[in-house]
Amino acid sequence: MSNYKLLTPGPLTTTNTVKQEMLKDRCTWDDDYKNVTQAIRKQLLDLAQVDESDYTAVLMQGSGSFVVESVLTTAVGEGDKVLILTNGAYGERIVEMAKVLRIAHVVYRVPYAEQPSSLEVQALLEKNASITHVAIVHCETTTGILNPIKEIGEVVYSFNKTFIVDAMSSFGGVPMDLSDLHIDFCISSANKCIQGVPGFGFVIAKTDELVKCKGQARSVALDLYSQWEVMKRDGKWRFTSPTHVVAAFAKALEELVEEGGVNARYQRYADNNQLLRSRLSALGFEAYISEELQSPIITTFLFPHKKFSFEHFYQEMKKAGFVIYPGKLTDVDTFRIGNIGDIYEEDMLALCEVIKNYMVVKNHEN
Ligand SMILES: *Cc1c(COP(=O)(O)O)cnc(C)c1O
Numbered sequence: 001m002s003n004y005k006l007l008t009p010g011p012l013t014t015t016n017t018v019k020q021e022m023l024k025d026r027c028t029w030d031d032d033y034k035n036v037t038q039a040i041r042k043q044l045l046d047l048a049q050v051d052e053s054d055y056t057a058v059l060m061q062g063s064g065s066f067v068v069e070s071v072l073t074t075a076v077g078e079g080d081k082v083l084i085l086t087n088g089a090y091g092e093r094i095v096e097m098a099k100v101l102r103i104a105h106v107v108y109r110v111p112y113a114e115q116p117s118s119l120e121v122q123a124l125l126e127k128n129a130s131i132t133h134v135a136i137v138h139c140e141t142t143t144g145i146l147n148p149i150k151e152i153g154e155v156v157y158s159f160n161k162t163f164i165v166d167a168m169s170s171f172g173g174v175p176m177d178l179s180d181l182h183i184d185f186c187i188s189s190a191n192k193c194i195q196g197v198p199g200f201g202f203v204i205a206k207t208d209e210l211v212k213c214k215g216q217a218r219s220v221a222l223d224l225y226s227q228w229e230v231m232k233r234d235g236k237w238r239f240t241s242p243t244h245v246v247a248a249f250a251k252a253l254e255e256l257v258e259e260g261g262v263n264a265r266y267q268r269y270a271d272n273n274q275l276l277r278s279r280l281s282a283l284g285f286e287a288y289i290s291e292e293l294q295s296p297i298i299t300t301f302l303f304p305h306k307k308f309s310f311e312h313f314y315q316e317m318k319k320a321g322f323v324i325y326p327g328k329l330t331d332v333d334t335f336r337i338g339n340i341g342d343i344y345e346e347d348m349l350a351l352c353e354v355i356k357n358y359m360v361v362k363n364h365e366n
Contacts, residue, residue, distance in 0.1 A: 012341030034235035064189035067201030088142030157182035199245030272339035
């Protein structure tokens, strides 16, 4: 199997040193291992620019969606109601979870290429006094749009509501001060901007808010409060923990610090994204999201012409060593290219060169 560059929003390209950490078996109740978990929890607070006196970090087995569901089932109680903002598939997934969990909810839906408005959120909160929580996706990975969590957080805070943010594909790659953003529950996972491998996710929660959640979850395995209660003592996971993945994640955090922290990583991602957008634009690929709303994470491109075959393009890119991502929109034909992970300027330049050659050859064929 070749080592492709995964230009996807997770799992993504990781370093060999991160992968090497998984060659050792570790014991879940051994102190050395539990200390790794405790160190990770502390480092996550640093990345979120918050302090142990206000916030706490909880790790949870499963992919990112498991952790979103864990927050919903734990934080939103019987008599509560959540306002869900959605402009993409991940926002819709939160709506679906609320339905299945039988959580009372209100949906504020906007078109995929647009941001939700903080004024509308304000109007909805004024109109529906029974709303207790507001949930939003930060970077909607469906399109690559970045949502305005700062303005919306201000409104949510002014109404004294609990703010839940799915920052799955942005945390660690976009600087965030959780306290400044008024986030009560921030969710992300191991295999996105921190550049670990898949297997668990984490929540950085306002401790006061998490404490209120005792006994609320409608799930045993996804009970975030119970997970925290056990983990905060000495770093023990409640059920089997993904030991290899946790070890790899600890290494990935170390490498994030070596790179210069979240600001440096953000800069690398933003440069990658800028390069990708400008080079592809010159080759006739139009981006779906306008430049001002574009995240530095992943970009959606429209097919350049009617005869464009994504399948053929995909296979040609793969032969050249790059794995790209299909689109997730129903009304227009698109594909996506992620630029996060262990990906640098030279990778972006190499990819753009391959795409350029592809377009030249294809144009001759037509
Ligand atoms: C990746 C991602 C998730 C979680 O997806 P999983 O496949 O369950 O890991 C949730 N929200 C967003 C915005 C994501 O990018």
